Amino acid sequence: MDMTPSETLLKTQGLGIQFGGLKAVDALDIEVRKGEIFGLIGPNGAGKSTSFNLLSGALTPTSGRVFFKGEDVTKLKPFDMAKRGLARTFQLTNLFAGLTVIDTMLVGAHLHVKKGLLASVFYTKGYREELDQLRDEARRILATVGLAGTEQASVDALSFVQQRRLEIAMAIATRPTMLLLDEPAAGLSPSETADLGVLIQTLNQQGITIILIEHNTRFVMKLCARICVLDYGRKYAEGSPEEIVANPKVREIYLGRDVKQDHPEEHAHA
Template sequence: MGILSIEDLSINFGGLVAVDHVSFEVKRGEILSIIGPNGSGKTTIFNLISGIYKPTTGKILFKDKLINGMKPHNVAFMGIARTFQNVRLFKQMTVLENVLVGHHPKVKSLFIDDLFHTSKQRKEEVMIREQAIKLLDLFHLKQYIDEKAENLPYGDQRRLEIVRALASEPEIMLLDEPAAGMNPQETEDLIRLIGQIKDLGITIVLVEHDMKVVMDISQRIIVLDYGKKIAEGVPEEIRKNERVIEAYLGKD
């Protein structure tokens, strides 16, 4: 069953067609990767889904609800979380504080509760803190709980960004090049982390250049080139697809 449907999606920036009539469906609970050469439209699709850009044409449906042009915070509230190519942590805040910020889309207390610091708000604060600590423990970051985010090794900063996104209790996560800049050991740790997220029942859409990561964890792969979808299938099909090979290596 599809949790996210992309239907005939396009976006133009002046005379540039960045995404050109792309359609695909994301199945609930799967890991779907979107790959392609630089400039093929991968991150632009994430920006469209997450509400940063509004499509020129086409539809984006999350659980059968149209989310075209919805504000990013509303998209997050609905259950879509994302990370970015470049780490976007609050560097001067602690690891725990970063994860607490991630809980914000799911906070239920009202302004009046915040103003008077009611028992309802205090209970919610305790619950959110406990949940944040559990996430940090689950993903092996608890030892850094009071450390400033900027002091973490790069791989752990990447991990923290993913945990912060998880704190919003999403149904689907968009991971934009999470392995970028990682060494081989950090990449192996990332592969295990993504597997853990899937085991939590969260659907994952991955944009990634590291083909080992893509081939190891993806159940299906979408391939873009110059904004168009040129292939879709399981990893073994994509590995042998002549159009994909041509897009990456060029014609003889």
């Protein structure tokens, strides 16, 4: 496929979901271009994670549409979205306690998207070769996320940061076109957050389009060329980091209400 840098990869039109009387996401129009890192910010309960659930197929919208690579994917389930190249991270590592990192990568890739992949590994003549190739790819991805050398370690022996990185590695193993990251810096120290920023940029340079949800606004502003601000499920503002910082309405929602307690520095920054 020839895709120019400004080509739209993902688009929503009037996207919404209602839980009882609550419009958690309301008439949301966003357009994410191939190759960009797109930021999604907003106060607690603004509808950011729900938006990701709608994009990834975990939730079916009550209104509107989602298009991915030009195809209407509104009704598709997560497995089908993953097959089409949309990946998200899951806090799966506790499920894999006892498995080695390398096996987690193989199983995780299979769970997410590789229908028939492991089957093909076991049922074809050259299965050893194929398994070797999968292991090589898994090792290469582990190195990319800074987990080289941990292949044979047990997943539960990894540190908090390493487990978060493994979750990203598992998503990358599905060979995604687009990666959804929901608060990847949560719980990380400033230096770990800076390292994560470098990793996100590396993945982006390798061709993965990224949507990033973060409460750490400084982190988002540094990484994203364009940012969408949600509030009460609606798009409140959209633009470059400079435009977002200068937007009086955005300043009002950040200064006027509580933001997460674990990032008090944002009050000063907003």
